[in-house]
Amino acid sequence: MKRQTMYFRMITSSLIRRHSRMLVALLAVAIGATILSGLVTIYYDVPRQMGQEFRSYGANLILVPSGDKAAFRLEAVERAADFIPPGDIVGIAPYRYETLKINEQPFMAAGTDLDEVKKTSPYWFVSGEWPVNDGAVLIGQEVAGLIRLSPGDTITATGTSADGGSFSHDFTVSGIVQTGGTEEDFIFMSLLDLESLMGNDGELDVVECSISASQTALEDIVGQISENVEEVTPRLVKRVTQSEGTVLTKLQALVYLVTVVVLILTMVCVATTMMAVVAERRKEIGLKKALGAANKSIVMEFLGEGLFLGGLGGLLGVVLGFVFAQTVSMNVFGRSISFQPLLIPVTMVVSIVVTGLACLIPVRSATDVDPAVVLRGE
Structure with a gap:
């Protein structure tokens, strides 16, 4: 069995065994990616939609x-x-x-x-x-x-x-x-x-x-x-152009603010979940270290789990984000929006990066596990 295949099986098996906690983390990442994808879609489409609305004012x-x-x-x-x-x-x-x-x-x-x-x-x-x-x-x-x-x-x-x-x-x-x-x-x-x-x-x-x-x-x-x-x-006609510019600036600032807040909350949720996973697996980590596992392999295993969740959550977020943006556009502007293919890699990369950053503290605590203390049951 190839090393990459074995590594992938270890990650997926670990996620499946702890599906309840990992589902919470996956849900947090998917929600964050949905908001990110949806708001970015709206961000780029709002000028067009608002421009069409303002054209009705003359x-x-x-x-x-x-x-x-x-x-x-x-x-x-x-x-x-x-x-x-x-x-x-x-x-x-x-x-x-x-x-x-x-x-x-x-x-x-x-x-x-x-x-x-x-x-x-x-x-x-x-x-x-x-x-x-x-x-x-x-x-x-x-x-x-x-x-x-x-x-x-x-x-x-x-x-x-x-x-x-x-x-x-x-x-x-x-x-x-x-x-x-x-x-x-x-x-x-x-x-x-x-x-x-x-x-x-x-x-x-x-x-x-x-x-x-x-x-x-x-x-x-x-x-x-x-x-x-x-x-x-x-x-x-300044009363039209300035009003349009002011509204767009405020809407875009709101999109930035909401996106940042949602990504921070996603990081907190993922970090909390991964900390709980590390606490559950202290004996497993101690046993691996006692058998000769290096800190690098421990880090790669936990980061792999987190990045896998980030990629999967980002993929779900792309689909759900477009549905979210379409719903908002139809209810607010009464017009449909176009799908932006570039959002697929952007959303997935951002989700993976956010998840990776959220895993840093839990991974650090995993490398601090002392095998002798853990295996004595302390």
Whole structure:
């Protein structure tokens, strides 16, 4: 029989004979590994989940005309968008504002891409339907209340175009916008509809961008756009980006704290269990020493038992940790998470190291056993 095979059989036999105590140690390691694996999975997935949640609060980056310019062209927006990773773009909604008259009363009209607005401003509540055809508009609740409009009504917009000519055009009210903010004072229509009335095609006043990225990444994007696109000035919406960064920092700090506390408790539990095992096996250790066993072989045997428990507990923790993280994510964010294969070796290595450190004191006490004293029954 090979030496390694014999060593493995000694370890497994010892664990089986003392299965009740070893089960407690294995359970402690598995719980610690579960918390470690689960929290690390959540740690890496929380920025993505939180980023998606914060996107429901509106845009986190806006583009405005640079310098003294009153507007900028759509081509400048396209160049600026090249500096945003395509996978991070949630939505980019351009806006152009003009004054129109309805029933001889002036109102501010906003021409935009309404499909993109759904992405950048998902918090809008629309009574009725979003416009799907040309000639349909969304009316802010304040405007609708002022001139008593309901979904399905027809309005006539009049005004003066950029070339000095007058216009009159009928629109159908598709829905009423409720946000609790300034949007309720506007009339929203497609950018093409507004351009057909006012002229000056391609001119924009502001662009709202919703980007799924960290504050650091957003600051890098702002810097690149500022350096390379002269026509626009990028600005971060600080009330969104700073809140997101603050929440993420606190959540990640909590993950660190809980993980450290759980690993310390795991070490204490494993060390206590191994101390009890050493106390039970004092006569066995004394007999081995009396027969010529070196301290090194005693140390290797106990460390082998501890490391075996650490590896097995770590493997269980990987599986249970993913289940734990998935449950937390579904209940908190309502979204599933992806499994990180790198967690398998990381969790097992950490579990083995923690178990090995926990076994140091019990192993030290095992080497201090005096065969003469133990075999006399003292």
